[in-house]
Amino acid sequence: MRAAIFHGPGTPLTIEDRPLPVPGAGEVLVKVCRCGVCGSDVSMTGDAPFTFAPGPIGHEFAGEIVEAGSGVAALKAGRRVACLASIPCGACAGCRNGNPVFCLAPRRGIGGGFGEYVTIPAAGALALPESLSFGDGALIEPMACGLHALRLARLDPGAHVLVLGAGSMALSIIYWARRFRAGRIVVASRSAHRREIAMAMGADAFHSFADDDPADLASLLGDGPDLVAECVGKAGMLGEAVRYVRPQGTVVSLGMCQKTEPVMPAMLTFKEVRLLFPVAYSVEEFAETARAFDADGVHPEMMVSDVIGLDALPRVLEDMRNGTHAGLKVHVDPGRR
Ligand SMILES: [Zn+2]
Ligand SMILES: [Zn+2]
Numbered sequence: 001m002r003a004a005i006f007h008g009p010g011t012p013l014t015i016e017d018r019p020l021p022v023p024g025a026g027e028v029l030v031k032v033c034r035c036g037v038c039g040s041d042v043s044m045t046g047d048a049p050f051t052f053a054p055g056p057i058g059h060e061f062a063g064e065i066v067e068a069g070s071g072v073a074a075l076k077a078g079r080r081v082a083c084l085a086s087i088p089c090g091a092c093a094g095c096r097n098g099n100p101v102f103c104l105a106p107r108r109g110i111g112g113g114f115g116e117y118v119t120i121p122a123a124g125a126l127a128l129p130e131s132l133s134f135g136d137g138a139l140i141e142p143m144a145c146g147l148h149a150l151r152l153a154r155l156d157p158g159a160h161v162l163v164l165g166a167g168s169m170a171l172s173i174i175y176w177a178r179r180f181r182a183g184r185i186v187v188a189s190r191s192a193h194r195r196e197i198a199m200a201m202g203a204d205a206f207h208s209f210a211d212d213d214p215a216d217l218a219s220l221l222g223d224g225p226d227l228v229a230e231c232v233g234k235a236g237m238l239g240e241a242v243r244y245v246r247p248q249g250t251v252v253s254l255g256m257c258q259k260t261e262p263v264m265p266a267m268l269t270f271k272e273v274r275l276l277f278p279v280a281y282s283v284e285e286f287a288e289t290a291r292a293f294d295a296d297g298v299h300p301e302m303m304v305s306d307v308i309g310l311d312a313l314p315r316v317l318e319d320m321r322n323g324t325h326a327g328l329k330v331h332v333d334p335g336r337r
Helices: 039-043 140-152 168-179 192-201 214-221 237-244 265-271 283-296 310-322
Strands: 002-006 014-017 027-036 060-068 080-083 117-121 125-127 161-164 185-189 205-208 227-230 250-253 274-276 304-308 329-332
Touching (some): 002 310, 014 310, 039 310, 060 117, 060 140, 125 283, 140 283, 161 168, 161 237, 185 192, 192 205, 205 214, 227 237, 237 265
Parallel strands (some): 161 185, 185 205, 227 250, 304 329
Antiparallel strands (some): 027 060, 027 117, 027 329, 060 080, 080 125
16 A cells, blocks of 8 residues: 655655555554645644654544454444544543543554555544545544634633634634634635635634735724634744734634744733643544534535645645645545546
8 A cells, every 4th residue: 555654854755655554453444535734744744843753644534444453343344434633542641631632652643644544543533424525524633623722712602703824723713613603703814815715614704914904904803802813823923913812812822833932921911811722632522523514514625625646745745835835725535546
């Protein structure tokens, strides 16, 4: 089988032939049908302080069970599943707090979605509701991050939200803010072409830094947003978010900027800003995301701008790194030639 392998920062991914993995006890073999390219796939394979360990990568995936290992009763061959990025051992202190990203057991997950087949512990596979496509299924993972962020922020009904950026994390915040019955949701982005999708996900207004009058944004914000979600991830954006938020408001940092960001503590103090840095989601939030799409009839696959095969992935990742890729969410179909 073929898979994309990361060898180290500064080296483009290579597509390699690997032996077909065999599911061990408690594991399932999944044929990957879709795997999303995450912002972290770009930043954590580049010249940054935090990078992935060398090996297979790709953590936003959905597919079909081909074979179940011994002791797996609930998931049979043919079952369509969406997969968790971090797989809980279920027994450690980190797992008991609900978010498997803090599991203390030797790391499992975060990798393998950019390959034709992958084995994962059965606990990492969630049966996909009938109404969701594999494209929708591969978006459960990134969309669950927005749910977790707004839970952590304790977003109140009626709260006004400013979203900085219009990438997939921003769209996740818009979707959940709307579902949490937020008040006004304003999106501010450089990417004017994402206006339509932002509105489709539930935004009330879209301000383009590139095309619109700067004064427009002030008029859209009224007394200042109760919550600002920083979803751009460039140096300087956290300071911008603090500047926009109302006194005693909340800033949620989701851009995972890997540059040092100077923030003046006094400025946060004068506004008594709450600054949050959410990561990932709980297993329950992952399942809740799938249920929400199913119940709402929402097909997040509308965010997918490109579906590519494995051979195109290294080039696309480099284009995204250089800022020359215009698409929104890129999905890899590893079986596609
Ligand atoms: Zn991701
Ligand atoms: Zn654990």
